[in-house]
Amino acid sequence: MDSTTFQQFQQFQQFQQMMKMVEEQKKPVEKPVEKPKTFAAVAATAPPFVPLPLPLPPPASVSSSSSDGEWMAFKRQPHKIDWEKCMSFTIQMTPYRGDDWSKHPNLFLHFKNLYQDNPERFSLIGELHAGADGRNYFSYAYERPDGKGRTTFHAYGRLIGNKFYADTVDIAFGAEKYETAAKFNHAKWSGGNPGWGGASE
Numbered sequence: 001m002d003s004t005t006f007q008q009f010q011q012f013q014q015f016q017q018m019m020k021m022v023e024e025q026k027k028p029v030e031k032p033v034e035k036p037k038t039f040a041a042v043a044a045t046a047p048p049f050v051p052l053p054l055p056l057p058p059p060a061s062v063s064s065s066s067s068d069g070e071w072m073a074f075k076r077q078p079h080k081i082d083w084e085k086c087m088s089f090t091i092q093m094t095p096y097r098g099d100d101w102s103k104h105p106n107l108f109l110h111f112k113n114l115y116q117d118n119p120e121r122f123s124l125i126g127e128l129h130a131g132a133d134g135r136n137y138f139s140y141a142y143e144r145p146d147g148k149g150r151t152t153f154h155a156y157g158r159l160i161g162n163k164f165y166a167d168t169v170d171i172a173f174g175a176e177k178y179e180t181a182a183k184f185n186h187a188k189w190s191g192g193n194p195g196w197g198g199a200s201e
Helices: 003-026 039-045 069-075 083-091 105-117
Strands: 122-130 136-143 150-160 163-173 176-183
Touching: 083 105, 083 122, 083 136, 083 150, 083 163, 105 163, 105 176
Parallel strands: none
Antiparallel strands: 122 136, 136 150, 150 163, 163 176
């Protein structure tokens, strides 16, 4: 083989190698297939749970009448029964007379008149209680001007929402008790809706 033929053979081999490299570059690169992670593996690499910070208290300049609902949620106070108002209204109610109604209406009216002249002698002595029979009541008292005696009243009724509606009042002078001294006809003075228009209206 002469030198010219040998050079042509070498060139042919170089050409084949070059073509082979071009073909390999055209082939798509296959990425390795990742196996799906198990729950334990995901949990192990998850970031730790960080709770959101609590909201800051409202600035001192924000009033309770603010229209900002977010701050109002923190400022809203639960509804409470105004027992002083409830007592005052109950004392000034008129007992209903008739069969199976008030047993001592005049006694109740006597203290009603005393209240109109000297309301400071009446005081609330107990808020909502439940009697042995399950009825709800609150208590108030009348102090004699000489300070030597006290009359106790138990106003029984119903608690509806944030209002208490008195149905009957018991009066006690020490050991002497007058049960159902006053009984109120709600149907008569509440538009035919018994129980409404009661002690804290």
